[in-house]
Amino acid sequence: MSDEVVNTLAQWRSDAGLSQQDLADAIGVSRKTISTIERRKFTPSVQIALKLARHFGCGVDDLFMLGD
Secondary structure (H helix, E strand, O other): OOHHHHHHHHHHHHHOOOOHHHHHHHHOOOHHHHHHHHOOOOOOOHHHHHHHHHHHOOOHHHHOOOOO
């Protein structure tokens, strides 16, 4: 996972005015899960990535800056 991925997730969360706990509650994971994704200690499963993308109204590729 690149630094850009982490910065994107943290930035989108911050721009939405959400704490890590708020986002965790919204998608049904622990705050620690969000924290570890943002700190590049954990690569989210497909299920978590889809939940994050749905929450932010984007595709997984947009959220995690995949592709070109």
